[in-house]
Amino acid sequence: MKLVVDLTRCQGYGQCAYAAPETFRMHGGEALMYDPNPGDEQRDKVVRAVAACPVRAIVADAAADGRARADGWSGRIVIVGASLAGLRAANALRSEGFDGPLTIIGDEPYEPYDRVPLSKQVLTGSVSPMGTVFPFTGGLDAEPVLGHPAVGLDRRNRRVRLANGEQVEYDRLLIATGARAEPWPDAQEAALDGVGTVRGRNDAAQLRERLAAGPGRVLVIGAGFIGSEVASACRDLGLPVTVVERGPTPLAGALGATLGRIAARMQHEAGVDLRCGVAVAALEGDGGGRLRRARLSDGAVLDVDLAVAALGSRRNVEWLEGSGLAAGRWGVTCDAGCRAFDVNGVVTDDVFVAGDVARFPSPVYGYQLLAVEHWGNAIDQAEIAAHNMIAGGPDRWAHLALPVFWSTQFGTQVKSVGVPTCADEVVITQGSVDDRQFVAAYGRHGRMTAAVTFDHGMWLEFYGRLIEQAAPFPPRFAVVDQSPGRSQVLPAQIPRARPAQATVVLTGYQPSDRRAVLVPGG
Numbered sequence: 380m381k382l383v384v385d386l387t388r389c390q391g392y393g394q395c396a397y398a399a400p401e402t403f404r405m406h407g408g409e410a411l412m413y414d415p416n417p418g419d420e421q422r423d424k425v426v427r428a429v430a431a432c433p434v435r436a437i438v439a440d441a442a443a444d445g446r447a448r449a450d451g452w453s454g455r456i457v458i459v460g461a462s463l464a465g466l467r468a469a470n471a472l473r474s475e476g477f478d479g480p481l482t483i484i485g486d487e488p489y490e491p492y493d494r495v496p497l498s499k500q501v502l503t504g505s506v507s508p509m510g511t512v513f514p515f516t517g518g519l520d521a522e523p524v525l526g527h528p529a530v531g532l533d534r535r536n537r538r539v540r541l542a543n544g545e546q547v548e549y550d551r552l553l554i555a556t557g558a559r560a561e562p563w564p565d566a567q568e569a570a571l572d573g574v575g576t577v578r579g580r581n582d583a584a585q586l587r588e589r590l591a592a593g594p595g596r597v598l599v600i601g602a603g604f605i606g607s608e609v610a611s612a613c614r615d616l617g618l619p620v621t622v623v624e625r626g627p628t629p630l631a632g633a634l635g636a637t638l639g640r641i642a643a644r645m646q647h648e649a650g651v652d653l654r655c656g657v658a659v660a661a662l663e664g665d666g667g668g669r670l671r672r673a674r675l676s677d678g679a680v681l682d683v684d685l686a687v688a689a690l691g692s693r694r695n696v697e698w699l700e701g702s703g704l705a706a707g708r709w710g711v712t713c714d715a716g717c718r719a720f721d722v723n724g725v726v727t728d729d730v731f732v733a734g735d736v737a738r739f740p741s742p743v744y745g746y747q748l749l750a751v752e753h754w755g756n757a758i759d760q761a762e763i764a765a766h767n768m769i770a771g772g773p774d775r776w777a778h779l780a781l782p783v784f785w786s787t788q789f790g791t792q793v794k795s796v797g798v799p800t801c802a803d804e805v806v807i808t809q810g811s812v813d814d815r816q817f818v819a820a821y822g823r824h825g826r827m828t829a830a831v832t833f834d835h836g837m838w839l840e841f842y843g844r845l846i847e848q849a850a851p852f853p854p855r856f857a858v859v860d861q862s863p864g865r866s867q868v869l870p871a872q873i874p875r876a877r878p879a880q881a882t883v884v885l886t887g888y889q890p891s892d893r894r895a896v897l898v899p900g901g
């Protein structure tokens with residue numbers, strides 16, 4: 380059987396680990412590790428775990444989907460991108476009652492799989508790279524066109540062109556082509572044996588094989604979430620690892636350097652050779668094409684036989700060139716109903732966008748366009764896009780979910796809600812930094828804009844509600860494990876903070892009743 384856990388919802392209580400210990404395991408205080416592909420003999424226990432989870436975070440192929448059905452439009456739907464967003468949209472279309480023809484086009488030859496374990500359990504060897512196939516693939520009654528990239532879009536005639544020369548007609552199209560890893564910028568150096576990235580199953584399988592062979596030293600270039608997770612997996616395996624980060628601390632780009640310093644401490648304590656404020660200037664081979672050493676911008680030379688470039692990502696938009704859509708480096712721009720904009724900024728009514736490739740307006744953050752690479756966003760947006768593809772005008776929903784993210788590294792579950800990069804100040808509100816169990820609230824212009832938890836994920840929803848209600852910053856409420864240093868508001872030290880304005884609050888819980896409401900005078 381197959382399962383996946385929505386770790387943004389998971390609060391780390393461990394009921395699943397109690398009900399099905401062979402499948403679910405707690406790592407450190409709150410981080411949940413699980414086997415996405417447990418044997419069928421585990422089915423009963425897993426079903427019990429699904430039922431026991433208080434926040435319904437576990438989706439298994441045995442679990443029923445209780446969504447309401449919506450009547451509406453019928454025609455031919457084509458989804459390009461057969462991964463989390465594409466598959467979730469297909470699933471939502473069917474569970475909302477869409478029974479027309481549905482085609483899912485993917486360039487990878489595999490059944491859709493989850494990328495989250497690729498930088499975690501797959502690298503430590505506790506999950507096979509082939510064992511992360513999504514549970515929601517069965518019974519979709521969709522035509523899969525796998526292993527065939529889309530190379531063009533003819534909007535006038537409503538056709539997707541495939542690399543094999545075929546054309547697929549649609550009445551409504553969903554673009555869910557995600558992103559790919561930013562490669563190491565020097566092509567010759569990137570081609571050295573031992574230099575790689577982690578985005579897909581093949582990358583992770585190759586990296587796992589090399590880690591299992593016991594390299595002398597691993598170099599991780601970039602200490603964002605993926606780089607930090609790879610370093611964490613190396614330390615779990617007892618391997619020497621150097622992390623080189625151009626910025627002042629790990630995670631500084633996402634959380635700011637103030638929290639980044641806590642992440643740096645985590646890395647030092649785990650035995651990572653962390654070098655911040657330095658760049659990798661060159662990767663060199665041994666003459667036979669194998670990676671041997673790295674030269675750093677401070678003059679240091681490292682002997683390494685494995686290098687993982689964790690430099691961020693590029694949106695997969697090249698196939699949309701000439702389509703007339705507003706598609707570029709930052710993704711495909713769409714409205715809050717997931718409808719794509721054309722280059723003039725006019726909204727289309729037959730092309731929708733979801734997941735990592737989408738760039739969407741966020742009312743909470745002054746209607747700025749956000750592009751986020753978060754599992755939870757791909758799910759939320761895919762469900763909204765699917766609904767809107769078949770719903771009539773007034774019944775359409777808006778994608779108003781706050782971005783939520785988690786990362787599992789060094790035995791700690793780091794989670795965030797909102798957009799920390801829209802803040803300029805941060806304050807520890809609960810828990811203890813020394814124990815590495817705390818909540819940090821972020822704010823700007825007197826309004827709370829985000830919260831980050833380290834092993835304190837149960838509070839995330841509470842802070843999410845405060846952010847939606849434009850709660851004041853610094854926070855004024857009293858909480859149970861209030862941090863003694865709470866009154867100390869610090870600069871968040873976000874490298875390029877985005878502006879944010881308190882113009883709206885969000886109301887409602889379900890997508891059908893979620894609304895943005897303007898704050899008078901906001």
Ligand SMILES: Cc1cc2nc3c(=O)[nH]c(=O)nc-3n(C[C@H](O)[C@H](O)[C@H](O)COP(=O)(O)OP(=O)(O)OC[C@H]3O[C@@H](n4cnc5c(N)ncnc54)[C@H](O)[C@@H]3O)c2cc1C
Pocket residue numbers: 459460461462463464465484485486487494495496497498527528529530555556557558559577578579605695698733734735736751752753754755757783784785786787
């Ligand atoms: C290693 C790793 C670890 C992660 N860990 C976390 C985590 O801990 N927490 C978290 O919140 N998020 C995490 N994420 C992010 C999360 O996995 C993504 O947000 C999610 O995969 C986005 O789904 P998507 O469907 O939008 O895009 P993708 O998963 O990128 O899928 C897009 C699909 O479209 C295909 N495609 C691209 N171009 C074409 C084309 N022209 N024709 C046909 N098909 C095409 C791609 O090959 C791919 O299969 C992680 C991501 C990675 C890579």
Ligand code: SF4
Pocket residue numbers: 384388389390391392393394395396403411431432433434435436437
């Ligand atoms: S919240 Fe659910 S998935 Fe997370 S540990 Fe608890 S029971 Fe398991």
